[in-house]
Amino acid sequence: MANERMINSVSVGIVYVTSPGFEISQTEKAHILAEVQDGIDALSNFEPRANLSGAYSTLSVHLPSFTPWEGARWPGLTEPFYRSMDAALWSDPNQKIYFFRGNEYIRVDPYNGWRADSGYPKPIAGNWPGFPTNFANGVNAALWSEKNQKIYFFKGNQYIRVDPYNGWNVDAGYPKPIAGNWPGFPTDFANGVDAALWSYKNNKIYFFKGDQYIRVDPNNSWNVDSGYPKPIAGNWPGFPDDFAEGVDAALWAVKNNKVYFFKKNRFYNQYIRVDPYNGWNVDSGYPKPVGLGWEAEAKWRDPALTQLGFPTGGDGISQLTQFFQNASGSQWGYVSFFTKMPTAWFAYAGGGRVVMRRISGSFDTWTSIDNVFAHETGHIFGAPDEYASSNCICGGAYGKFIKRENGNCALCAVAPVSCLMKGNSLTNLCEWTPAHIGWEAFLDKIDGGLHSFINNKLYLFSEKYYVRYSSGFVLDADYPKPIEGNWPGFPANFCEDIDAVCWSEKNRKIYFFKGNQYIRVDPYNGWNVDAGYPKSIAGNWPGFPANFANGVDAALGSKPNQKIYFFKGNQYIRVDPYNGWNVDAGYPKPITGNWPGFPADFANGVDAAVWADFNERIYFFKGTRYLRVNPAAGWNVDGTYPQYINNNWRIPFPTA
């Protein structure tokens, strides 16, 4: 699985994509790399046992030509208008469309491919004669009135009227308050409207405010029709939910007799097209971005991949990642694209890549690349967002190696904390993210190992989790699993950080050890803990030396001689279940000299030991490595051991 755990060496491929007008200087590139390294460093510092390090490869791709926003549905607008707009207007006298945003506007020619006329955007001030200052600073809604051939602009609780046949001047006496001049307007509409449009189909005017609308009949003294306001939802068929919650702008285009509604989402401006002559239904295929949506990335990324000799799209990203990963010999890898060219959002991750864009200015002045990059790297390794606007949910199972709920989701957690995936903080990790990125167990040692003869499975325990293997050392699906909830009757303290576990063939029971206590599990009784447990080791395991009775490091049920071995520090004892469970005479003994071939560090103590019936070998674990002993060959350590647990036990494991 790709990027299963945030451990060991991670290939961080950085591709700077530039084009004329969208250059990234060498200084900026170095700044980006430094910040990326800061971000990875911070992640590494959260969990030193993860042995995380970055292998950084950089490539620069310069596209000789690039037309920003090529393929935009409303061509020729500028990026701010592709993000949002305040008002839209069909102007009948010149058959043009006007979009307003802040103190600027753009004029669009529907008869020229719906393209923006050249020379726009322009400031409202100075180009719309007579506009009061507050209207020149921006308007809320605009309306062409076919009835009197005038244009109306609305701002707050006021409006002005423009006469296009009188030099586009504001008529005398304006602005006026909406209240009192638009009869029948509900109070909240009189306080301001979001959008307005003239309907050529029924010669009515529609005003929109929040999730409601009213209809005005200019041929009935401009009164609001009875029965209004009405909710948009249910009355405008096919409206997407977010449009039914309110629209930003609206217009009737005489060119095709369609109605357009505009509404920004969290990333970009989008629109729907309504056909009044087809039951006022939304045309199929809508909403669409006004400019470009998420496909904006591919407009520059795919040419960049092609220039580097890779396929486009996901295949190219995957192959480029592999290229970087192979070159550095890293265990994991992902690619990050840094650019100034258009994207739907300034930073996001998924599909094995991170995309980060400087919308304006220099990357040098972006001093939180480290934070943002670390957050995105969290996504690459399986961590979900936890902030409210991500629409996170507390349930579910997130993560690739270890799966856990999203317990810090701001929308449902009792006391959510600010951290890497919520608040984007490099100073804190919440309780759940370590699980999501594979840090909650199996980091620096194995706590205990068990071969269960009842089901012919081998178990390895680490902190709160365990994995299970079938014959051939095949890792069973859906592991690791938490101990808690899967081993019935376990006392809370035995649900994490056990010291040792072993199988006893004599009574076909399983023993777990933690500190000076132990519990006994009966696999023939639903794997339940036997009644009366936990018990203290002292007094129940005859002959145990005091230091062993205080706790053991490892336990081993040895099939060849039906004995049980306990290890503590550099010593071990042997118990004979068939002799009253007594410690054999002559024990404890040092590991050194009695377990042939043990390296010094293993002879100084082991973390876990397990008999594997799959191949009739004994495995000893110490830190991130293990060795294999063959009882049939004089209990000697097999050649080429110790080896790293990583990958050899079908799980990724730190190699520090």
Next chain:
Amino acid sequence: MEKNFKLLILETEEKPKDRKLDFTIQRTKALNAISSSGAKVCHDSGGRLIVVEMPQKAEKLLVKRLPTAQIVPLDSGIQKSITDLDSNESLFLEALKIRTSVKHRNAKKRRRIGETPEEKMLISAPDVRDEY
């Protein structure tokens, strides 16, 4: 960065690309030597340059195990002594220079986490795109 970080330079005379397989073997040996000596790779250029967290004992061991490698302080200005830096290595050293600069370190210490416009913007919308 703390004082026990060092820059390990695997070789300084020949570019890796000239002897690709040899260099890959040399890199693997070096990475194993770093690990077995008790040192830790922090940042790897993927080529000749590796930033290593280096306890004193580890440094002595590593010098023995990698006799042809150079181990220098991070701020040694080593660029001048490495011939034929490629663009990736140049950027790696430039980034290292930035990160070891007092200006950069102080700026990182002074900043208030979560308060840049980009950090605020990030948490205003979902940012996971798993279309591939």
